[in-house]
Amino acid sequence: MPAMLEVNGLHHVFSTADAAGIAVRDLSFTVETGQLACIVGPSGCGKSTLLRCIAGLIEPSGGEVRLHGDPVSGVPDDLAVVFQDYSRSLFPWLSVRQNVEFPLRWRELNRAERRERALEALGWVGLPDAGTRYPWQLSGGMQQRVSIARALASRPALLLMDEPFASVDAQTRFELEDLLRRVQRELGSTVLLVTHDIDESVYLGDRVLVLSPSPASIVADLPVDLPAERDQIDTRESADFVALRGEVARLLRGGPQAAKAH
Numbered sequence: 001m002p003a004m005l006e007v008n009g010l011h012h013v014f015s016t017a018d019a020a021g022i023a024v025r026d027l028s029f030t031v032e033t034g035q036l037a038c039i040v041g042p043s044g045c046g047k048s049t050l051l052r053c054i055a056g057l058i059e060p061s062g063g064e065v066r067l068h069g070d071p072v073s074g075v076p077d078d079l080a081v082v083f084q085d086y087s088r089s090l091f092p093w094l095s096v097r098q099n100v101e102f103p104l105r106w107r108e109l110n111r112a113e114r115r116e117r118a119l120e121a122l123g124w125v126g127l128p129d130a131g132t133r134y135p136w137q138l139s140g141g142m143q144q145r146v147s148i149a150r151a152l153a154s155r156p157a158l159l160l161m162d163e164p165f166a167s168v169d170a171q172t173r174f175e176l177e178d179l180l181r182r183v184q185r186e187l188g189s190t191v192l193l194v195t196h197d198i199d200e201s202v203y204l205g206d207r208v209l210v211l212s213p214s215p216a217s218i219v220a221d222l223p224v225d226l227p228a229e230r231d232q233i234d235t236r237e238s239a240d241f242v243a244l245r246g247e248v249a250r251l252l253r254g255g256p257q258a259a260k261a262h
């Protein structure tokens with residue numbers, strides 16, 4: 001059976017990007033069904049470009065992306081993306097429930113089924129009673145929960161997340177990280193999340209892919225051998241967490257040389 005996501009020799013060049021125009025350089029990896037894989041890399045290294053190529057939003061200059069064996073060209077139906085900026089991704093003139101229902105219009109679902117799915121997804125993210133409110137009546141963290149509910153409502157084969165918690169305060173970030181791990185495990189979702197935050201990548205991931213500075217290539221692919229049940233205080237204080245965080249930090253500081261040593 002093919003992996004849920006296969007990225008083979010992915011390469012992307014922007015005419016104005018740094019390093020002779022190369023944004024992503026010969027990247028290959030797979031993500032298995034039910035896995036939460038984190039990609040961590042320095043600012044500007046090409047994380048968003050990589051995610052956009054996988055989402056079919058950018059046609060890569062070279063290489064290929066396969067979703068459960070099928071080549072990706074254009075945005076696949078069974079893929080959803082959560083971006084960092086929830087304030088620009090939710091429609092302010094639609095209620096929370098209507099926002100969550102919106103992408104379901106392109107599914108073969110009747111009105112009642114769309115409504116049911118939206119309310120179910122709002123329940124998954126702890127907002128069962130927020131359906132009639134408007135995004136601007138909610139806190140930033142609640143708005144990002146709505147974005148996650150909208151992405152999950154279509155039950156995507158793959159959920160892509162681009163720095164999803166970078167715009168909320170530290171306490172809310174912890175809550176959203178725990179929410180994501182809980183929902184991902186309950187639903188068995190396959191998630192690929194990019195972040196520049198080393199601690200977040202280790203706390204959230206079943207696995208951490210470390211990227212080099214621009215142009216992005218893979219420096220290391222590390223399994224996260226932490227217990228599945230994680231706690232924001234105890235896990236972050238554990239010896240295994242501290243050791244892995246140190247390893248990722250050293251790889252990020254050392255770039256490709258560290259990768260060779262690794």
Ligand SMILES: Nc1ncnc2c1ncn2[C@@H]1O[C@H](COP(=O)(O)OP(=O)(O)OP(=O)(O)O)[C@@H](O)[C@H]1O
Pocket residue numbers: 014015016017018023041042043044045046047048049050196214
């Ligand atoms: N549309 C574009 N046109 C030209 N160059 C681009 C475009 N988008 C990104 N780039 C360039 O590609 C490189 C990688 O950018 P990208 O946004 O993918 O990095 P990133 O790791 O997501 O950055 P950050 O951590 O700051 O969000 C950068 O040099 C950037 O300037």
